[in-house]
Amino acid sequence: MAIDYTAFRQEVRDWLTANLPDELRAAGRTATSVFIDKEHTLAWQRILNTRGWVAPHWPAEYGGPGWNETQRHIFAGECERAGAPHLSPMGLRMVAPCIMQFGTPEQKAHYLPRLLAGEDYWCQGYSEPGSGSDLASLALRAERDGDHYVLNGSKIWTTHAHFANRMFCLVRTNREGRPQAGITFLLLDMATPGITVRPIITLAGDHEFNQVFFDNARVPVSGRLGEEDQGWSVAKYLLEFERASSYAASLFRALEDVRAAAAAASDGNGGRLLDDPNFVARLNSIKAQVLAIEATEARTMATIAKGGNPGPASSMLKVQGTEAQQAIQELGMDVSGSVAAADPPGVRRPGGNVQPVGGEFETLAAARYLNGRAASIYGGSNEIQRNILARLTLGLN
Numbered sequence: 001m002a003i004d005y006t007a008f009r010q011e012v013r014d015w016l017t018a019n020l021p022d023e024l025r026a027a028g029r030t031a032t033s034v035f036i037d038k039e040h041t042l043a044w045q046r047i048l049n050t051r052g053w054v055a056p057h058w059p060a061e062y063g064g065p066g067w068n069e070t071q072r073h074i075f076a077g078e079c080e081r082a083g084a085p086h087l088s089p090m091g092l093r094m095v096a097p098c099i100m101q102f103g104t105p106e107q108k109a110h111y112l113p114r115l116l117a118g119e120d121y122w123c124q125g126y127s128e129p130g131s132g133s134d135l136a137s138l139a140l141r142a143e144r145d146g147d148h149y150v151l152n153g154s155k156i157w158t159t160h161a162h163f164a165n166r167m168f169c170l171v172r173t174n175r176e177g178r179p180q181a182g183i184t185f186l187l188l189d190m191a192t193p194g195i196t197v198r199p200i201i202t203l204a205g206d207h208e209f210n211q212v213f214f215d216n217a218r219v220p221v222s223g224r225l226g227e228e229d230q231g232w233s234v235a236k237y238l239l240e241f242e243r244a245s246s247y248a249a250s251l252f253r254a255l256e257d258v259r260a261a262a263a264a265a266s267d268g269n270g271g272r273l274l275d276d277p278n279f280v281a282r283l284n285s286i287k288a289q290v291l292a293i294e295a296t297e298a299r300t301m302a303t304i305a306k307g308g309n310p311g312p313a314s315s316m317l318k319v320q321g322t323e324a325q326q327a328i329q330e331l332g333m334d335v336s337g338s339v340a341a342a343d344p345p346g347v348r349r350p351g352g353n354v355q356p357v358g359g360e361f362e363t364l365a366a367a368r369y370l371n372g373r374a375a376s377i378y379g380g381s382n383e384i385q386r387n388i389l390a391r392l393t394l395g396l397n
């Protein structure tokens, strides 16, 4: 039976109007990072779960809503339009596809329902102080001791490790041969004795990521995803999903916010900034880029929906999506003028009582701009993505 997409869009819009509380709408609208604080993101996840709409990309057999690509696209657009907070990607979008692909029946039965219900909150233990772009050089040691691995070393830049109760983690189980061949992928409990989380404060003054230390932390072998020393395949599979996250819907919303702020801002000559031809040219050029991203996303998601994986298109999306995001944030700084310089983090803290200097858009512009600089670094820097594209898409060596 043909799907009535107009009716579907109205159904989603009506449901969001009735079920997205003002407090969560405000948390989504004023977010300065893709990562919303745990309290608000999980509150929204629990509400979505009552409707079965937490994981639009999951197959129906694991609790996805069974939508096609057009429905997912409509849903994402309506969530952005309503100002819904983003859900944390580390569990639902990153480790979940790996558990579906590589997990034992017991691991699937244990982790996937807990992921949907928001009972587990995941962080990603890939990078180490000496291993970022060259991830395969990672050194966190995992030595087998009966039914456990004993972990020693550290992970760094671990986003939301201070909130997470679970980590998916790459460890070194073998130091012989190619570095890729001695890596194992573990799912572990952050409450394990011997794990310490130490904050790292960002340029914007936020506590978003951490360094995590492992001092004889004992992780059960049953937490291993895939075979020992075979974790590199799982790690790479996950990165394709990390990089192929959707950008277009939130980029369109960010562009609209800039346009609205420019309509209210002066051009310094008695007119509106939105009537300045140079400004409009920049705005439209980014819009053209976002339209191209939207088309690439639709193509990629259709491949995933047919059971494929994103492949090198995910690197293309990562580069284009993050660079468009940064260009929009730079425009946001220009629109905000000197007001953007007054950026006390207390204004942004939910419930904070520090008074903003300008309007909401101007108050958030600097924090968004600073946070956005990281987007072309995390998930594999854009230089690394370009190397991947050169090799896999252009055939260069």
Ligand SMILES: Cc1cc2nc3c(=O)[nH]c(=O)nc-3n(C[C@H](O)[C@H](O)[C@H](O)COP(=O)(O)OP(=O)(O)OC[C@H]3O[C@@H](n4cnc5c(N)ncnc54)[C@H](O)[C@@H]3O)c2cc1C
Residues within 6 Å of the ligand: 123, 124, 125, 126, 127, 128, 130, 131, 132, 133, 134, 156, 157, 158, 159, 160, 209, 374, 377, 378, 379, 380, 381, 382, 383, 384, 387
């Ligand atoms: C905000 C933020 C959140 C993060 N969250 C997480 C997380 O939750 N979990 C996690 O595991 N990691 C996380 N990371 C880490 C991230 O994945 C790494 O920062 C990234 O992979 C780059 O590694 P690096 O920082 O060690 O830089 P390096 O690898 O040292 O790179 C330094 C510079 O050299 C360039 N470069 C390196 N090698 C090449 C090459 N072969 N060709 C061309 N240029 C090259 C890079 O592009 C970069 O510009 C996060 C990072 C940030 C900024």
